[in-house]
Amino acid sequence: MDQVPVTVLTGYLGAGKTTLLNRILTEEHGKRYAVVVNEFGEIGIDNDLVVETDEEVFEMNNGCICCTVRGDLIRILTGLMRRKGKFDAILIETTGLADPAPVAQTFFVDEDVRAKAKLDAVVTVVDARNIEARLADSKEAREQIAFADVILLNKTDLASAEELDRIEGEIREINATAEIHRTKDSVVDLSKILDRGAFDLDRILTFEPEFLKNGHVHSHNDDIASISLTAIDPLDENKFNRWIGNVLQTKGQDILRSKGILSFAGQDDQFVFQGVHMLMDGDYRRPWAPDDPRISRIVFIGRNLDVPALKAGFEACRA
Known part of the structure; x- marks a missing residue:
């Protein structure tokens, strides 16, 4: 049976996740995404943009999807699966303070979810201007990089070439296997982050x-x-x-x-x-x-x- 690919978007507060999500929801790419958005003390998606697309946005205002009740995410994914055929893939945006692990673990532990959906990739957006300070003071920022299959090194216009090279070296020390793409304003060819099969054993x-x-x-x-x-x-x-x-x-x-x-x-x-x-x-x-x-x-x-x-x-x- 075909499993719907699920991409988890993570990254520290202000790194550019929501900008990326709004791009995915408004760009002409011919795909339909169901989006699980977490509005946990962050500026959410621009609702005007969302309304103009036919996306179904599931906002959970009861806290962070990946660190409150994991059953919440399972319930929403199960509900989405009843609408199969209405969308090509699912995006889950985590809060900027979130550890992506519980989201990833959902695809190991819940048989129903696993039968119908597959974790495609954990994509982490990194703010080139502030990441070095965050790596020094934030366990979450380091964990988000550690979990990533794909990393967007964003806001490259705010750092010099030497700084970007040094930052990439620091990222590599934490995660030697993730793909790294340098971006400005979260602009990236979506084929580099969606439907990557990055979590797939094959x-x-x-x-x-x-x-x-x-x-x-x-x-x-x-x-x-x-x-x-x-x-x-x-x-x-x-x-x-x-x-x-x-x-x-x-x-x-x-x-x-x-x-x-x-x-x-x-x-x-x-x-x-x-x-x-x-x-x-x-x-x-x-x-x-x-x-x-x-x-x-x-x-x-x-x-x-x-x-x-x-x-x-x-x-x-x-x-």
Whole structure:
């Protein structure tokens, strides 16, 4: 059954999310979007613009969709699914102070939602002028970058080329795998952010074949960092499952995102997984190509990551 793609828009207060959303709702792109908007102490969507489009805007004034009751989001998504055929995709705009994790987790834990909708991508809008100050003082700003599949580095007209390069470097320390697009006034080719399949296991293989080939470690003091590990030898599937299960159970609160492409002994297909906190989804996807080195690669994005312990644990999964 076709699943409706869902894009989660996040970003700190004033980064340009609502500008982007209004563009999506008014541009001639031939698609119809159902929008779940959260009006949590922010200037909302320009209602005049919204009325002129045929979009159905669901505003929830009872607080933030991703940090009050998760059931609220499930109820709204379930209601939207009864109108299937009236729209091509769903957009969820989170509050500027929101952690995107509970929204993402909804697509792991609720079977009804999962059957009908799929998380397509977490898109984070970043304010180039203020992000460095926010990274220094805001846990939420760092988490929004850590969760992103796609990042819009916005307001580029307010920063120099050198500053933008430095900011990109800081973003990469937190999240080594997200796509970054530099924008002004949130102007971006919508195909770069919508219908990306960025959260799809297959996309890790299709769009990220290089998937951190070299295996490197980013560490930025003890805060959020992006670590990638590689194993040249095939892994033992049972050992790996025990290890990753234990890591996510014990450290899952600190591990914001995880993903990997793995070569298990005795299996011709690549095993692909990705996770949010303690929840993980994985499956065999496609055969290893004859000329493709069967190197297992895994990425963790999180805080207070014990790099030597993760490295030793991963290496101990060898067959």
